Amino acid sequence: MVYDYLVIGQGLGGSALAYQLTQAGQKVLVIDNQYANSASRVAAGLFNPITGNEMKKTWWADRLFPYLLAFYQEVEQTVGQQFLFQLPIYKPFESIEQQNHCLAESIEGIYQNYLNPQTATQRYDTTVFQPFGGVEILRAGYVDTQVYLESLKEWLVAQNAYWEEDFNENLLTITPDTVVYKEIKAKNIVFCRGRGDANSIFWSWLPFKHAKGDILQVTFTDGKYENIINKGCWIIPRKDGTYRVGSNYDWTDLTDVPSEKAHKEITDKLNKLTKLSYHIIGQQAGVRPTNTDRRPFIGRHPKYSNLLIFNGLGTKGVSLSPYFANHLVAYLLKQAPLEASVAVERHIRYYS
Numbered sequence: 001m002v003y004d005y006l007v008i009g010q011g012l013g014g015s016a017l018a019y020q021l022t023q024a025g026q027k028v029l030v031i032d033n034q035y036a037n038s039a040s041r042v043a044a045g046l047f048n049p050i051t052g053n054e055m056k057k058t059w060w061a062d063r064l065f066p067y068l069l070a071f072y073q074e075v076e077q078t079v080g081q082q083f084l085f086q087l088p089i090y091k092p093f094e095s096i097e098q099q100n101h102c103l104a105e106s107i108e109g110i111y112q113n114y115l116n117p118q119t120a121t122q123r124y125d126t127t128v129f130q131p132f133g134g135v136e137i138l139r140a141g142y143v144d145t146q147v148y149l150e151s152l153k154e155w156l157v158a159q160n161a162y163w164e165e166d167f168n169e170n171l172l173t174i175t176p177d178t179v180v181y182k183e184i185k186a187k188n189i190v191f192c193r194g195r196g197d198a199n200s201i202f203w204s205w206l207p208f209k210h211a212k213g214d215i216l217q218v219t220f221t222d223g224k225y226e227n228i229i230n231k232g233c234w235i236i237p238r239k240d241g242t243y244r245v246g247s248n249y250d251w252t253d254l255t256d257v258p259s260e261k262a263h264k265e266i267t268d269k270l271n272k273l274t275k276l277s278y279h280i281i282g283q284q285a286g287v288r289p290t291n292t293d294r295r296p297f298i299g300r301h302p303k304y305s306n307l308l309i310f311n312g313l314g315t316k317g318v319s320l321s322p323y324f325a326n327h328l329v330a331y332l333l334k335q336a337p338l339e340a341s342v343a344v345e346r347h348i349r350y351y352s
């Protein structure tokens with residue numbers, strides 16, 4: 001059998017792509033090595049339309065956020081598992097000026113439908129430090145990436161569309177019509193290996209600039225949070241009563257070994273945010289496939305047109321992967337143009 005697409009990597013990128021290609025009637029085989037500390041398996045899974053201390057609306061929020069909700073809800077129905085949790089993010093203000101600006105803009109301005117102007121800030125008084133009050137960010141929440149990836153894997157396995165294998169690109173034979181890998185033949189291959197593609201003989205020319213991050217798992221002993229809290233660090237309540245707290249950025253140590261330095265950085269931030277006592281019960285680390293211009297890498301290899309990449313999801317794989325997997329599918333199957341800001345051609349000067 002000749003597959004239409006080999007998808008290499010079943011992180012957030014490869015999963016969204018394989019799902020959408022399959023739903024569009026393509027014969028797909030996903031190859032993944034189940035690396036336990038991949039960014040997608042470690043990720044907190046947050047989607048947050050208003051980010052940073054400056055509270056900026058995130059890039060393309062108006063397109064990405066409606067799309068991601070519809071996408072994850074559809075996959076939940078398909079695989080019969082819940083992994084999408086829509087929860088407001090409570091954001092304590094940095095200053096009185098920020099408070100005035102946000103509340104004014106939340107009714108009819110730039111934050112309309114994204115901030116809750118009726119937020120009952122006093123509800124958070126006993127659990128967070130908030131000298132200037134705060135506001136709830138709407139259209140936010142998290143995806144339990146472990147459950148999402150595992151249930152999608154089972155769905156692929158049930159269709160004979162999954163192969164657990166440590167893919168070795170040196171064994172790939174490429175002709176204009178097909179790619180052959182061991183006993184597998186396909187018309188096209190899409191690389192979705194996250195940080196792994198930075199060392200690829202085909203893709204290392206792209207300007208990856210990875211960022212390690214750690215996450216703590218904690219329990220609170222004298223209170224609880226029902227919503228996500230975010231200032232300096234985020235606190236995410238999980239279904240099992242534990243919380244995930246993070247994160248930090250490290251551009252020099254690119255191992256995925258949890259570090260003391262990150263532990264201290266995150267707990268320092270947590271101590272400034274929470275009024276509750278906590279125990280740390282775990283720590284994980286992973287490396288985000290970030291890059292210099294913070295936009296996805298999508299498109300064909302300059303020399304081999306049946307080799308493609310879907311990568312560069314950076315710090316926002318949860319919100320970027322559904323929309324841009326759909327964008328890539330439209331490009332492949334309907335000849336729709338690729339958006340210039342995500343097409344790999346923007347970096348063609350690095351290819352030699």
Ligand SMILES: Cc1cc2nc3c(=O)[nH]c(=O)nc-3n(C[C@H](O)[C@H](O)[C@H](O)COP(=O)(O)OP(=O)(O)OC[C@H]3O[C@@H](n4cnc5c(N)ncnc54)[C@H](O)[C@@H]3O)c2cc1C
Nearest residue numbers: 009011012013033035040045046167194213286316317318
């Ligand atoms: C600490 C931390 C916190 C984060 N928090 C968030 C968050 O809250 N919200 C958010 O949106 N994003 C978050 N991210 C970023 C998010 O994890 C990434 O954007 C996303 O996971 C990238 O997905 P990917 O599929 O491109 O890459 P990856 O997750 O790296 O997936 C690559 C896949 O390819 C497989 N693979 C690699 N090499 C091979 C090979 N040779 N053969 C076979 N398979 C292979 C791996 O096993 C893996 O399954 C976080 C990341 C980290 C590290």
